[in-house]
Amino acid sequence: MEADWEYEIGGGAPVIEADWPGLIDLRTHPERISEIGEARDFAPLATLLAALNGPASPLWTSKCDLWEPAPGTLAGYIDILPRKETVFAERNDAETACRRYVGGLASAALPESGRENCTEPSLTLVIRQAVFGRLEGFGITAYLSAVRPRRTDAASALGAAMAAFADALLEGAADAAAG
Numbered sequence: 001m002e003a004d005w006e007y008e009i010g011g012g013a014p015v016i017e018a019d020w021p022g023l024i025d026l027r028t029h030p031e032r033i034s035e036i037g038e039a040r041d042f043a044p045l046a047t048l049l050a051a052l053n054g055p056a057s058p059l060w061t062s063k064c065d066l067w068e069p070a071p072g073t074l075a076g077y078i079d080i081l082p083r084k085e086t087v088f089a090e091r092n093d094a095e096t097a098c099r100r101y102v103g104g105l106a107s108a109a110l111p112e113s114g115r116e117n118c119t120e121p122s123l124t125l126v127i128r129q130a131v132f133g134r135l136e137g138f139g140i141t142a143y144l145s146a147v148r149p150r151r152t153d154a155a156s157a158l159g160a161a162m163a164a165f166a167d168a169l170l171e172g173a174a175d176a177a178a179g
Helices: 030-035 037-041 043-053 091-105 151-178
Strands: 002-007 059-070 073-082 122-132 135-147
Touching: 002 091, 030 037, 030 043, 037 043, 037 059, 043 059, 043 073, 043 151, 073 122, 073 151, 091 122, 091 135, 091 151, 122 151, 135 151
Parallel strands: 002 122
Antiparallel strands: 059 073, 073 135, 122 135
16 A cells, blocks of 8 residues: 655645534544444445544544545545644644654555556545644545546455554554654
8 A cells, every 4th residue: 555644734725623513522432433334334434533543542533534535536534633632732733643654654564456557546645733722733645546447346346445544543643652
């Protein structure tokens, strides 16, 4: 899986508005995951959201989306923030997290099925400004995508990428806690 991170801060860059009116806080109400249409329609996203908001995760999610930008391509994003501080107080804290998660994905093995003439599924973590109530700081938008000749193959590849991302996040959290 291709994985990288970058900054997108300032100017007209998007800002993560974490406490938006439609927020379903899966940290405190995991049973409400079925109210998120994208998660209801794509089980791997529901699994990823459950992992990101679970008690073992150092993160929580505030918003997500999933779409098909072209035939055979599935893409999505998830806005993620640190569980304890609600936003990353410093840009360097978000950068450290991104480096750890991307590093954890370097060895991720994904299924070979349906990969002829296709690019690897990709994950790009984008550090951007974030606001939660009166708190201002930084958050991460995770963009995931997969391109395959058929939608079913793209869905399978994206699901595998989401599972690898969840594993990298949880392993990174365990490594950070241990070290």
